Amino acid sequence: MLTSQDSVTEQPLEELAGLAETANATVVAGVVQRRDHPDQTTYLGKGKIHELQELVKLHDADMVIFDNDLSPSQTRNLEKALGVKVLDRSELILDIFASNARTYEARLAVELAQLEYSLPRLKRMWTHLSRQTMGVGMRGPGEKQLEVDRRLAEKRIHELKQELQKIERRKEREVASRESMTVSLVGYTNAGKSTLMNALTNAGVEAVDKLFATLDTRTRRWMLPGWGPVLLSDTVGFIRDLPHHLIASFRATLEETRQADLLLHVADASNPAVLDQISSVYKVLRELGIDEKDTLLVLNKIDRPGAKERIELIQARYPNAIPISAQTREGFAAMSMAVSKALTHGFVELEVRLPPADGKTAAWLSSVSEVLSKQYDDDFVFIRCRIRGSHAGRLVALGYDVRVISGRIPRKDLVQSNPSTATFKPALPSADEPLPSAEEQLPAAGVDAATATEDPSTMGDVA
Numbered sequence: 001m002l003t004s005q006d007s008v009t010e011q012p013l014e015e016l017a018g019l020a021e022t023a024n025a026t027v028v029a030g031v032v033q034r035r036d037h038p039d040q041t042t043y044l045g046k047g048k049i050h051e052l053q054e055l056v057k058l059h060d061a062d063m064v065i066f067d068n069d070l071s072p073s074q075t076r077n078l079e080k081a082l083g084v085k086v087l088d089r090s091e092l093i094l095d096i097f098a099s100n101a102r103t104y105e106a107r108l109a110v111e112l113a114q115l116e117y118s119l120p121r122l123k124r125m126w127t128h129l130s131r132q133t134m135g136v137g138m139r140g141p142g143e144k145q146l147e148v149d150r151r152l153a154e155k156r157i158h159e160l161k162q163e164l165q166k167i168e169r170r171k172e173r174e175v176a177s178r179e180s181m182t183v184s185l186v187g188y189t190n191a192g193k194s195t196l197m198n199a200l201t202n203a204g205v206e207a208v209d210k211l212f213a214t215l216d217t218r219t220r221r222w223m224l225p226g227w228g229p230v231l232l233s234d235t236v237g238f239i240r241d242l243p244h245h246l247i248a249s250f251r252a253t254l255e256e257t258r259q260a261d262l263l264l265h266v267a268d269a270s271n272p273a274v275l276d277q278i279s280s281v282y283k284v285l286r287e288l289g290i291d292e293k294d295t296l297l298v299l300n301k302i303d304r305p306g307a308k309e310r311i312e313l314i315q316a317r318y319p320n321a322i323p324i325s326a327q328t329r330e331g332f333a334a335m336s337m338a339v340s341k342a343l344t345h346g347f348v349e350l351e352v353r354l355p356p357a358d359g360k361t362a363a364w365l366s367s368v369s370e371v372l373s374k375q376y377d378d379d380f381v382f383i384r385c386r387i388r389g390s391h392a393g394r395l396v397a398l399g400y401d402v403r404v405i406s407g408r409i410p411r412k413d414l415v416q417s418n419p420s421t422a423t424f425k426p427a428l429p430s431a432d433e434p435l436p437s438a439e440e441q442l443p444a445a446g447v448d449a450a451t452a453t454e455d456p457s458t459m460g461d462v463a
Contacts, residue, residue, distance in 0.1 A: 015240070015273075016067040016089070018190075022211045023096050028059040042081060043074045049081055056082055065092055069241070072121045090117060090243040096212050097246065103216045105167055112160040113245040115153050122149050164251075171255040181343050181388065182231045183222070184260035186285065188277040189237030191268040192300040196326040197234040205234060212237060217256045225333075227340045233260065240280040247287055254288060261388075262342050263295040269311055269323065270304030278318070294342050297321040298335060303328050348392050348407030352383045352400060361400075 013030040020027050033048045042049055043066070052064060063085045070078070070088040078086045087095075094114050101107045175182075185193040189211045197203050201220035222232040233256040257263065263285075267278050278297070285291040297318050301307055303325040315321050322338055324331030349372070354361055356376070362383060365371060369387035376382075384405065392409045395402050 011272075013067065016065065016092075018211055019089075019092050019096065020065055023092060023099065025063065025065070028061060029055045031055065038068070041074065042077050043068065043070055044078075049078075052082055056084055063087060065089075075121065089241060090245075093212075093239065093243060094246065100212055105164075106216050108160055108164055108167075109246075109250050112157060112164065113243065113248075113250075115157050115160070116245040117243065119150065119153050119157070122146060122153065168251055168255060172259070175255055175259040178231065180221075180229060180231045181262075181346070182219075182233065182256070182260045183262045183264055183339060183343075184233045184235065184257040185264050185266055186235070186257055186281060187237060187266035188268065188271075188281055189239050191237065191266045191277070192326045193234050193237065193266045196266060196298075196300060196324075197232060199326050199329060199332075201232055203234075211239070217254075219256060224340060224343075225336045227336075227343065230339075230343070233257070238281050238284040240276065242280075242284055244287070247284065251288070258288065258290050260293065261346050261390075262339065263290075263293050264339070265295050265297045266300050267297060267314075267321075268301050269299040269314065270301040270307040272306070272310075274299075274310060274314060275317065278314075294345065296335075296338055296342060299323045300326055302330065346389050347386055348389055348409055349386050349405040350384070350392055350395070351403040351405055352385065352395065353380050353403075354383065354400075355379075356381050 012032055017027045017030070031048060031052060033044055035045065039045055044052070055061065056064065061084060064078070064082055065087045067089050069090050070086070075086050075088065094110065094117060097106075097110045098114065101110045185197060187193050194205050197205060197218070197220065201222050203218060203220040205218050217233055217235040219231050219233045221229050224230050235254060235257055236250060265278070265281060267274055267281075271277060282291060285293075297320065299307075299311060299314060299321050302311065302323045311321075311323050320338075322331060322335050324335050352361075352365065356379075362381065365383055365385055365387070368391055369385040371383060371385045373384045374381060375384075389407070389409050392402065392404075396409060
């Protein structure tokens with residue numbers, strides 16, 4: 001059903017049909033109703049309910065799928081009226097995710113999302129369980145089976161959340177400890193992210209023309225022309241009205257995206273609804289709290305019919321969008337140049353003062369930065385280097401004597417710098433000349449501690 005707030009495309013049920021086919025369902029008919037507000041009882045009006053009843057009988061259908069989210073009571077009333085199983089959009093997407101989940105982490109995330117969705121819709125999910133017996137601290141035999149089911153579901157939800165939190169913390173440590181620059185592919189499902197990753201890295205990941213083919217994050221090394229090696233990650237695709245339970249459950253899977261230095265937003269330029277898809281992706285990024293990251297919009301599949309005609313329309317709204325084809329590699333040079341330029345904005349030039357005996361930190365600087373010069377005096381060695389903002393923030397947070405020559409250390413890197421993730425230890429200051437704290441260093445480094453913020457420059461198009 002379409003309301004007055006919904007954007008209308010030429011084929012409003014095309015995406016739902018694609019989801020149904022991905023779930024191995026055969027689509028036999030479709031019905032669209034336009035009204036200002038859904039019916040509180042059956043979502044659709046009485047006339048459309050009668051039309052659906054006739055279609056179900058005509059095609060001998062065993063299921064009706066709605067491109068909307070239904071309340072538990074609406075689902076029950078519709079199933080009673082139609083005499084067949086009724087699924088809403090969220091339940092269909094959850095079923096697809098469950099079918100495609102391959103890793104332990106993905107299966108946990110899908111199970112959690114399914115349980116949270118099903119909790120208010122319980123219909124004796126575990127009817128084989130007997131009622132509890134009398135006992136100290138236990139309910140008596142009068143407890144209803146539904147109450148037992150609900151408590152079992154809540155207990156399992158708690159267990160799954162704890163396990164996923166452990167995975168998320170471990171992934172956060174793993175990703176934060178990486179020294180290479182990271183680029184994460186994001187975008188609408190079936191926009192060609194996996195195909196692009198294969199073209200850039202020879203990763204050999206599955207790239208098929210279906211929705212949600214990729215649920216797990218894959219990271220490969222990309223030799224970026226004019227830059228060097230960076231880490232490129234491909235993760236789960238987004239979709240319009242993605243269930244919020246699913247977004248929350250996949251936070252651990254999306255850790256690569258949250259920690260990335262740059263997002264490469266891949267959009268399908270051949271899709272008539274591409275502008276709506278781009279907006280949907282930015283909406284999900286906002287829900288994840290990562291919409292302020294530097295983002296490059298890449299318009300993929302320009303080799304497909306109808307794509308080139310839409311590029312001008314898209315670029316009118318997103319002027320920095322880069323047209324490419326992951327199949328023919330057209331536009332790769334312009335994309336690589338834009339990525340290199342975007343990553344450069346994450347670097348600062350520093351002068352770090354170290355005691356001569358602190359060879360460990362000097363070696364670490366040599367491994368993660370471009371050392372521009374070294375100067376020595378009787379008491380200290382001064383290393384001038386070009387380094388990532390996150391590494392510079394770590395140095396400041398650990399109490400090193402740092403002077404910013406050019407660029408800016410983003411506030412987020414100062415906040416996220418965690419001594420537990422550092423691969424080196426700060427040199428101990430001498431008793432007569434303690435090293436300044438992080439807050440004391442900011443004004444001396446040419447950054448106003450009261451006003452320092454994340455670099456406001458935006459590479460590409462950020463929602």
